[in-house]
Amino acid sequence: MLTVKQTVAALKERGLFKEIIVDGQWLYDVPEKIADLEFKQLSYDSRAIEPQTLFICKGQRFNPQYLVDAVKKGATACLTQQVYDEELAGQTVWQLVVTDVQKAMATVARSFYGDPEKELTLVGFTGTKGKTTSVYFTRHILAHVFDNQVAQLSSIAECLDGKNFIESHLTTPESLDLYRMMRQAVDNGMKYLVMEVSSQAYKKSRVDGLHFDIGVFLNISRDHISPVEHPSFDDYLWCKSQLVKNADKVIINREIPYFELLAQKTRAFGNQLITYGSDQSDADYRFTLGEHGHFQVASFNDQLPAVAGDFRVMLPGSFNCSNATAALAVAAQLSDKTSEFAAGLLETKVPGRMEILKNEKGYVACVDYAHNYLSMSESFKFLKHEYPDGRLIVVTGSVGSKAESRRQDIGRALSEYADVAILTEDDNYFEDPKKIIQAIRDHIVDPHVEVHEILNREEAIKTAFQMARPGDVMFMAAKGREQFLRENGHDKPYVGDYQLTEQLMKAYN
Template identity: 30%
Template sequence: MVKLTKVLEDVVFTSNTDSKGFDDIEIVDIAYSSLKCQEGYMFVALKGETVDGHKYVFDAYSRGARVFVLQDDIEMADDAIKIIVEDSRIALSKISANYFGNPSKSLKIIGVTGTKGKTTITNYISEVLNRAGINTGVVGTNGTFYNNISETTVNTTPESYELHRIFRKMLDSGVECVSMEVSSGGLQRHRVEHVDFDVAIFTNLSPDHIGPKEHPTFQNYLECKAKLFTLAKHGIINIDDEHAQEIIDIATCDIETFGIKKQADIRATNIEYSKNLDSLGVKFVCETKNTAGNYYICSPGMFSIYNALAVIAVCKYLGVKKEITREALTEAKVCGRVEVLSVLPYATIIIDYAHNGVSLENILKTLEHYDHKRLICLFGSVGGRTKIRRKELGDVASRECDLSILTSDNPDFEDPLEIIDDIAKSFDKAKSKYIVEPDRKKAVQLAVRMAREGDMIVLAGKGHETYQLIKGVKVPFSEREIVKEEARKILESRKDEIMIAN
């Protein structure tokens, strides 16, 4: 339990109760869902896109809460302590940090933001730093990981209370550093307002998450991303991105740059592509002001080099030996990010999280550098999101692929066939062909069966996910296991055919 005075430290508020008595009140815990409230809890009423937490204040009261953080003053029972603030989300951020003892101040926090690359970079950073003897945890799209402990997260950047709770658990478990994804939504909703960032990384920026329930404009999206660089001590920025200077102009921290095309503090040159059975890789020389070194990563393409450069920049800033960074990057892999499944000896099957036009184009264009015959892409588009994304995905696939298999991808409450119809419009005047199979399991099985000698097949959109979101329910779905099982059947049948022929 924490005294109310301590929880409200540095929070600007008014109250219906004299604050002199707050030192005698102890807070058992904090909740922003009334269902979690118990006696002694503080309830924070958040205003969301579709739900207003103020509607649940009386439910929280009935469950035992007596301290309420409110954005709107409402009539309550006399024994209810009302803490009125200007923005309850910002208040939750500071209150949570205080409640858990401001753990981010005792950790090295590395935040990664941008449209693409966040998950890969945060996981690469963790792999390298752990190998260097710096106990590092990860927070992001794939969940929370530290000391062989994992926890699923609802959002890429968890709500501020969850975030500081996780930091506290990490710190108490001996974690020294946290590598975390910082989404534009997390910044927009003040989830990281009171996180003490040591380093901020900017990967790239392209139109995404623009819509009624996300960002109203691209400029708003950009400004939300840039906000991270007003919260950090040191910024590391991809100078090749067309929006890099806009981020730098907003930043209040010192800046270091990385890139390939432009002059940068850390730059990649002499790029070579390589391929083997279980990975598509790339070699490059990393140049800094005074040094140059050879690097290899078992992930393909230019975007993989940008990811590696960001990691190299962080490790350099933290004083990690170059040899350790180089060795760790050679072996670093991330589940569902350009993940090669070595299940068929005659074709390459790749699982990737690419779920918007830019990400899909990146991976498909990257594969042009590796020998193949047909390029086949299986993908869909998420229901309940902007239809622009569907057109962008369709435009890219119809232009870059020999064949596309259009299927479902977390359709939620939308009809998968209607989503597919939106995508299919891009193929009207394209030479590229497509097949429709709304059942994603059947579509994946079909893709594996269709594979011929030298083909490359990209299963895009699901990546690390192990579910399909259908009508509000997360239905278990492992694309990886479906591929392995179908490949096993194919190889078994071929073995039987050979035996019969002999």
């Protein structure tokens, strides 16, 4: 719990507080009569209100009716960037007015949950692709070393007790949920938290004020550029680069574009720079690719903990060996039990990531969350190498209402690698899926690619099986094991790419 006085003090300390409105009076100091009254709950959801709740008015599409509803259910105050005198006329609700409600929410949540981040060793991963896989690799390694005292936050699943996983809905949770989860992890005995840090996490201040023990920058390419995400690549890169400012140790892929910029920023903020990369680089930790997920790692900096030996991951593709090397570099900074690292990597499975399914009739399919050029092209290259004699049949769409640049990138990847492209729905949000499909099709420039448009995703996957012949490989992109499609503000039930593919493998056996 948090008193009104403590709440305002935290906001003033961050320079976010403007005024408090009590009984129509605009004040800078909290009146004595309410100073010691407590908030027993924080909420930005007007459907989840209890008495003595501080309701947070956030979001670009915030409707003042949400505030009215929250007050009716017992909210005693609101945290807001805008004054709502008219909507609250006749009410005794206090308004805590701030300069930035997203940053204010993070500040208040941190205090409300008792600064849980101070009781955890925090590891954050950012990058255009590979965040989820790298988080899974790292959590599995550290779980071996630290007896499952490792929590996880990823775009696929959250784990707050070291053993049970629940489905996620955001790559990086809203700050209020993030601090609640961290408190829950601490109360469950967790000592470490490994998490994804998206560009939107910094854009929308979800991790405002949060400092990481280790931050990892995996890669960067043009993605998430749209009117509702990032207006330009410069903005996207700037948001992602905030991680190198907010981590004591920064581990960066030595071979990525803009490395020098990121390295200079890391040093400028007084943080330790550590690098990893292939054996063609001059990185501190270098990997050499073998076959079938095997790779070797060696250390080339005597000032850092050493990692050396043979390793294997059960996820195909050179990019996964690179991600695994990043995870090994993280683990080496936290533990000297390097002999246990290999076992953690080997047992790592990531739901919906390059999951290969086969049957006795020779049908082969791969289910993956790939949704941009970088992840698709790497996956396609691997499949073309593994199945050189068959066709590559790809079922894909693209997300609606954001990341419009992906449509061009997906078309480019299909042009370069696919033999058959079946274009279908994805998470459409508020956009017409036919428009999205057409945008992808417009950028498939290779006339040899056979293109089909099947709006219903389940029917599209079934069509892929109908078209496939032994030796071909089917690729189901973007949805993985998710059992919903986001449409018009709601989650529409969906069987799941993996689940449907598994059913069809049996049916065609």
